Amino acid sequence: MAGVDYLADERNKAEFDVDSMKIVWAGSRHTFEVADRISKLVANDPAFRKDDRPMLPRKELFKNTLRKAAYAWKLITELRLSEEEASKLRFFVDEPAYTDLHWGMFVPALKGQCTDEQQSKWLPLAYKMQIIGCYAQTELGHGSNVQGLETTATFDPQTDEFVIHSPTLTSSKCYHTVEVLCTWWPGGLGKVSTHAVVYARLITDGKDHGVHGFIVQLRSMEDHKPLPGITVGDIGMKFGNGAYNTMDNGVLTLDHVRIPRDQMMMRVSQVTREGKYKQSDVPRQLVYGTMVYVRQKIVADASCALSKAVCIATRYSAVRRQFGSQNGGPETQSAHYRKSYTGLIQVIDYKTQQNRLFPLLASAYAFRFVGEWLKWLYTDVTQRLAVNDFSTLPEAHACTAGLKSLTTTATADGIEECRKLCGGHGYLCTSGLPELFAVYVPACTYEGDNIVLLLQVARFLMKTVSQIGSGKQPVGTIAYMGRVEHLLKSRCSVQRAEDWLNPSQVLEAFEARAARMSVSCAQNLSKFSNPEEGFAELSADLVEAAVAHCQLIVVSKFLDKLQQDIPGKGVKQLLQAVCGIYYLSLLHKHQGEFLATSYITPKQAALASDQLRALYSKVRPNAIALVDSFNYTDHFLGSILGCYDGNVYPKLYEAAKKDPLNDTVVPDGYHEYLKPLLKQQLHSAKL
């Protein structure tokens, strides 16, 4: 029944203006309009079909990705799309590709790590895609430990070149006799990139200056073959069908490959013609700048992935019915469902379903707003760096690292929870959730393993605690540590469930918990004579303190957002309820920490749970409208369970019919393997 909206009754229940919420979600009217136009352009173009991905063999899958990326580039140039429109187009094409690394890491690395002169040479080529680049940092033996990288770049003053080399060690200690220390993992490296930013230890005159970035040409611009000394290829299939296998993550060995001296990225430090090493007036950590940029992008991306999963699970939870009475259904049912499902309960009405789903819905909104704020923070730190103000760099590093860790962990777990929320059908590829999970879950590892990143936050926290009382006033996201004395002794004043809607009360609860956990770690650390040993021993506690700090940031940025003028009927009220669900579900989940740090009492924890249930009831009639506000096309969602019109069952049935296994009634292999087996059983049965 084309054109029927099976979720119309749900949509009619909304108590807020969905169009206004769409603009809040997008960030501005302009961003909304661009996203709306470009997403429809992609959705309506059959060249961007993606429902066949789980079924395609790797080679075909990969070739398809190349085709789509080339076609997207053709559209971008022919339609003269702006940078913003072009990046939205790649986003809505929704297929991991070498272009993510070219635009997302190679270009930012050139911008952040090269001198103006170097940028004027390389950026125009990269912008026109006359060269395609990747970010080659991780090695087979070293990923998290960047300082441990072993590829070398040795300056040769005779020729004014660097010799880039991946060492091959013959190691008797190793299980294998020969250990190849190659670059391993970079996306776009395996089959596509013509160039790479390679990270290697810089050696001049026998001295090791640590890890630096170099621009290395990998492949011939004539025939795409690897240049002399370069061995390059794909590292093989990854988790899931389709999924991230559209990406050519690669392996690279460099055998004494020579590059001109001016291909060292020289913004942070330089090597002169005479081979002298010089450091600019900027902190050495700026070599890590590209990672700060990408981590900030990944936080913004988390809300996109989580909102997709939540949109699917919410719509399907309103469509799906289980149990209940056969006599008379809720009056809000559409004619279609009243007829066929009279009296059955929509699974979204189960409190247990709401208790799993609504905190994820709230997290999607929370991550959206913290992502917006982090973008602001990144822009701010970049502007400061440009005028040699490095004061906010440690905070920017801690925030990007910590929030990348927090949001990607919650999103990966959330996508899997959404799959379970969809019951059996969630396990079908046509639900879109298995592929979404398989594509998303490496975000917990790439751009910094999430635990390793939380330990960076913990170091920042311990440093801040150690400076309390020194006269250095903590600022920004860590400013609450300046009130640590008050936060250590204060007690929660909540007396009624509604008191948990008071923003200053909520903020103090999260601040007190974070401050107390950090101070407790610092006190325990001080018992160790060797601080590094203490840090290692207490690392599990430190990670928990870092999580508490990062959750405080997300909560505080959501509350800040609500202080702004938010137009549209009922929009602000709904966002207040969503925000309440976010922080109260965190409070409930981490109740042990709030209680153990003695800021709240068990009675106050129980009141928080009462308030949380009340907010679920407030959000329930608005749930479909809240996910409609993401403004996702059915193409982008890529899910039958999440389709806009809610007409799930016929679509599932039709899709199943199209599975290649159903091309024939009798399967291939019947005559070889099934028939003889069945015959043999028949034979033995007769005996």
Ligand SMILES: CCCCCCCCCCCCCCCCCC(=O)SCCNC(=O)CCNC(=O)[C@H](O)C(C)(C)COP(=O)(O)OP(=O)(O)OC[C@H]1O[C@@H](n2cnc3c(N)ncnc32)[C@H](O)[C@@H]1OP(=O)(O)O
């Ligand atoms: C690409 C797409 C983009 C588009 C976006 C769209 C989003 C969707 C994404 C989809 C596509 C994504 C594709 C996948 C891309 C993956 C690419 C990669 O994985 S690439 C590979 C990614 N690989 C990784 O992420 C590796 C992870 N490992 C690391 O980052 C480092 O080894 C480390 C941080 C763990 C340790 O560092 P180490 O130096 O050994 O030791 P210390 O701890 O002693 O630190 C010393 C001092 O430095 C400080 N500091 C540190 N970092 C920073 C920073 N960034 N800044 C500033 N400061 C920093 C630190 O605070 C300390 O300060 P202080 O106390 O002295 O004042």
Ligand SMILES: Cc1cc2nc3c(=O)[nH]c(=O)nc-3n(C[C@H](O)[C@H](O)[C@H](O)COP(=O)(O)OP(=O)(O)OC[C@H]3O[C@@H](n4cnc5c(N)ncnc54)[C@H](O)[C@@H]3O)c2cc1C
């Ligand atoms: C899909 C994908 C795409 C990628 N793309 C790129 C790319 O484009 N370019 C690139 O250069 N790299 C890329 N990478 C590599 C990625 O950046 C690294 O895998 C990542 O930084 C993690 O490092 P690792 O693999 O060495 O993990 P490991 O450090 O080996 O982690 C293994 C385990 O050890 C733990 N651990 C490690 N160190 C510590 C510690 N100090 N304290 C406590 N626990 C610790 C971790 O928590 C983890 O549980 C990609 C990886 C993936 C999966």
